[in-house]
Amino acid sequence: xxxxxxxxDRLFRLFALLRLIPREPGxxxxxxxxxxxxxxxxxxxxxxxxxDLNVKLSAEFPLxxxxxxxxxxxxxxxHAPHWDFPSPDxxxxxxxxxxxxxLEKLLPQxxxxxxxxxxxxxxxQLEIQQHMPPARWAKRVRALPNGKTLLPAKVDSxxxxxxxxxxxxxxxxxxxxxxxxxxxxxEMTLHPAGLVARHSQSYLLARVEGYNDVRQFALHRIxxxxxxxxxxxxxxxxxxxxxxxxxxxxxxxxEMVELVADVSPQIAWLLxxxxxxxxxxxxxxxxxxxxxxxxxxxxxxxxxxxxxxxGENVRVWEPNVWVKIIKEKIAKLEKLYx
Amino acid sequence: xxxxxxxxDRLFRLFALLRLIPREPGxxxxxxxxxxxxxxxxxxxxxxxxxDLNVKLSAEFPLxxxxxxxxxxxxxxxHAPHWDFPSPDxxxxxxxxxxxxxLEKLLPQxxxxxxxxxxxxxxxQLEIQQHMPPARWAKRVRALPNGKTLLPAKVDSxxxxxxxxxxxxxxxxxxxxxxxxxxxxxEMTLHPAGLVARHSQSYLLARVEGYNDVRQFALHRIxxxxxxxxxxxxxxxxxxxxxxxxxxxxxxxxEMVELVADVSPQIAWLLxxxxxxxxxxxxxxxxxxxxxxxxxxxxxxxxxxxxxxxGENVRVWEPNVWVKIIKEKIAKLEKLYx
DNA sequence: CCTCATGCGACACCAACTGACGCATCCCCA
DNA sequence: TGGGGATGCGTCAGTTGGTGTCGCATGAGG
Numbered sequence: 001x002x003x004x005x006x007x008x009d010r011l012f013r014l015f016a017l018l019r020l021i022p023r024e025p026g027x028x029x030x031x032x033x034x035x036x037x038x039x040x041x042x043x044x045x046x047x048x049x050x051x052d053l054n055v056k057l058s059a060e061f062p063l064x065x066x067x068x069x070x071x072x073x074x075x076x077x078x079h080a081p082h083w084d085f086p087s088p089d090x091x092x093x094x095x096x097x098x099x100x101x102x103l104e105k106l107l108p109q110x111x112x113x114x115x116x117x118x119x120x121x122x123x124x125q126l127e128i129q130q131h132m133p134p135a136r137w138a139k140r141v142r143a144l145p146n147g148k149t150l151l152p153a154k155v156d157s158x159x160x161x162x163x164x165x166x167x168x169x170x171x172x173x174x175x176x177x178x179x180x181x182x183x184x185x186x187e188m189t190l191h192p193a194g195l196v197a198r199h200s201q202s203y204l205l206a207r208v209e210g211y212n213d214v215r216q217f218a219l220h221r222i223x224x225x226x227x228x229x230x231x232x233x234x235x236x237x238x239x240x241x242x243x244x245x246x247x248x249x250x251x252x253x254x255e256m257v258e259l260v261a262d263v264s265p266q267i268a269w270l271l272x273x274x275x276x277x278x279x280x281x282x283x284x285x286x287x288x289x290x291x292x293x294x295x296x297x298x299x300x301x302x303x304x305x306x307x308x309x310x311g312e313n314v315r316v317w318e319p320n321v322w323v324k325i326i327k328e329k330i331a332k333l334e335k336l337y338x
Numbered sequence: 339x340x341x342x343x344x345x346x347d348r349l350f351r352l353f354a355l356l357r358l359i360p361r362e363p364g365x366x367x368x369x370x371x372x373x374x375x376x377x378x379x380x381x382x383x384x385x386x387x388x389x390d391l392n393v394k395l396s397a398e399f400p401l402x403x404x405x406x407x408x409x410x411x412x413x414x415x416x417h418a419p420h421w422d423f424p425s426p427d428x429x430x431x432x433x434x435x436x437x438x439x440x441l442e443k444l445l446p447q448x449x450x451x452x453x454x455x456x457x458x459x460x461x462x463q464l465e466i467q468q469h470m471p472p473a474r475w476a477k478r479v480r481a482l483p484n485g486k487t488l489l490p491a492k493v494d495s496x497x498x499x500x501x502x503x504x505x506x507x508x509x510x511x512x513x514x515x516x517x518x519x520x521x522x523x524x525e526m527t528l529h530p531a532g533l534v535a536r537h538s539q540s541y542l543l544a545r546v547e548g549y550n551d552v553r554q555f556a557l558h559r560i561x562x563x564x565x566x567x568x569x570x571x572x573x574x575x576x577x578x579x580x581x582x583x584x585x586x587x588x589x590x591x592x593e594m595v596e597l598v599a600d601v602s603p604q605i606a607w608l609l610x611x612x613x614x615x616x617x618x619x620x621x622x623x624x625x626x627x628x629x630x631x632x633x634x635x636x637x638x639x640x641x642x643x644x645x646x647x648x649g650e651n652v653r654v655w656e657p658n659v660w661v662k663i664i665k666e667k668i669a670k671l672e673k674l675y676x
Numbered sequence: 677c678c679t680c681a682t683g684c685g686a687c688a689c690c691a692a693c694t695g696a697c698g699c700a701t702c703c704c705c706a
Numbered sequence: 707t708g709g710g711g712a713t714g715c716g717t718c719a720g721t722t723g724g725t726g727t728c729g730c731a732t733g734a735g736g
Contacts, residue, residue, distance in 0.1 A: 023424040070702045070713045076424040084422030085356040086414040091499040095449045098535050102444045111433045140532040153611045161429040194478040197436050273491050309647025312670035332650035408682045408733045
């Protein structure tokens with residue numbers, strides 16, 4: 001990303017400058033900006049930089065300057081429109097909006113908020129580029145939620161910001177956490193080691209101060225978070241994939257099993273268009289219009305639920321454990337519904 | 339989106355200029371650019387514009403100029419990095435990457451490709467902003483697929499581009515389509531009326547030339563597409579929501595029913611964190627640790643499947659139809675698994 | 677073949693960008 | 707409490723470089 005830019009070029013310097021300024025909760029001081037620009041090979045006086053900020057940019061862009069003592073801090077207004085180029089064309093903008101409606105069901109609210117400027121821009125592009133007044137995209141495009149998905153847990157956008165920054169910068173973290181077992185929230189210091197998004201929930205992997213093992217903390221149960229100065233100390237041998245494999249709470253997600261089952265024609269059609277996995281085979285069964293399905297799938301509860309949900313449209317043969325579980329389920333269900 | 343910009347300001351003019359230039363498959367001529375800038379209130383000579391493009395911009399940005407006859411056409415190189423500001427900070431960049439890993443399971447390949455520059459930029463930001471060499475995000479963040487999701491059907495990115503543009507601009511379309519019932523692909527002219535994304539598949543709603551009714555066409559079964567000049571002629575009274583309600587293939591997605599059921603403690607916990615719907619209540623049942631669930635859910639097959647998949651952890655009471663279906667399912671399953 | 681539109685080199689003018697200097701303010705540390 | 711250092715900003719002079727004008731070459735269309 002080292003830009004070529006003759007050090008002399010003014011225009012380019014302003015571009016680089018704008019890119020260094022963060023959005024509102026964040027801010028950056030003039031001297032800091034100066035150093036970073038210098039580091040990128042731009043050569044100018046401090047005075048010039050000050051002038052750029054004061055005169056040129058804040059006149060044209062929604063920049064906020066916050067004076068603190070002697071130094072000026074700069075940030076983009078929270079509602080500053082998003083500028084980018086190449087700007088999204090129609091197909092890209094539409095892709096964004098479809099993505100948004102899917103993500104609503106997957107990402108916690110706070111996270112989605114952070115992406116909002118992008119969706120906003122996509123909407124704006126569609127409005128602009130469409131010369132025909134009647135042909136409004138809103139009237140023509142729908143994304144239907146997948147019925148079965150649950151709504152994601154709510155995560156405060158500020159908490160996400162603090163936590164993810166601490167994780168990536170390697171800082172430790174002071175949090176107020178409502179653990180699943182306890183009723184009362186408790187305060188503790190965490191040393192973040194990783195982040196896992198799973199089932200519309202996100203978990204922070206971290207070591208609690210005073211303990212040695214890494215545990216997981218649901219983001220939506222963190223009620224307060226403050227970044228600390230102290231660097232995060234995590235076990236040297238920590239490896240996220242290894243942890244995920246071995247963690248008990250997270251039933252080994254990476255483990256795959258071969259699913260062998262007979263499926264009804266409708267399900268066969270469904271699976272042919274949207275396969276269960278990249279390696280999947282469907283072969284017609286003799287003497288019937290059913291198909292024999294083989295696919296590698298994760299050996300977890302969700303997949304089993306999904307298969308079981310198909311009910312009488314699927315007859316599972318492998319793995320054996322599943323067959324057993326299903327039979328038990330049927331027996332229990334019978335009792336339940338008398 | 340009318341920019342304030344004193345007509346005189348150069349910096350702002352260049353921004354506006356850059357935003358007008360499309361990415362590679364698209365292109366725009368100098369005179370066209372001139373008109374658009376004029377329309378936005380920028381005042382300058384043609385000569386100035388030419389200089390901007392030739393001298394300033396193409397020196398600093400990966401711009402392609404294509405001379406055709408007398409006129410110059412401009413576009414961004416296909417691999418031009420994405421510029422934007424405020425540029426994504428750490429939390430936003432991370433949000434993008436989580437979004438990506440989720441979308442991989444939901445959006446057709448071709449669509450995702452269009453968003454690639456954004457993800458790319460997010461990755462770049464993470465690399466840059468992270469001073470600590472060992473703390474690479476890739477080692478610390480994982481998104482685990484939801485076991486139950488199916489893989490999206492493949493849609494060619496060029497086809498998506500053509501189809502979505504035609505839809506939004508109101509052009510008709512010549513396609514080669516492999517229909518579900520026929521073995522051989524056939525060619526036809528479509529008049530696009532809408533687009534529906536559902537269950538990791540996307541459908542174009544369109545009228546076939548020579549017929550009067552609007553039907554749906556799975557994007558991944560369109561093998562070829564060319565935009566035509568002729569405007570799309572769709573029935574005046576076409577209304578996408580109405581269509582979706584009435585369409586037989588798409589069992590009325592908007593219809594909601596109240597689900598009443600008893601759920602086991604584990605499921606209660608799950609639902610408390612990731613609710614089934616925004617309005618949902620969970621009340622403890624006397625004499626047991628189960629809970630009574632009430633929620634408004636879509637009355638479709640997927641939701642029913644999902645509920646049924648929970649098996650003996652749920653006892654459904656309402657809607658009555660579901661109870662009836664579940665009982666039948668149990669009976670059929672019993673036969674299947676002897 | 678004529679006309680019109682576009683691109684571009686050259687030139688001259690002037691706006692504005694830049695560095696230098698100096699002063700006021702504030703922080704921090706002794 | 708006082709002094710050193712850093713930051714912000716007003717001012718000024720020099721010069722860079724952005725701008726319009728003009729003219730010519732080239733290619734498209736009638």
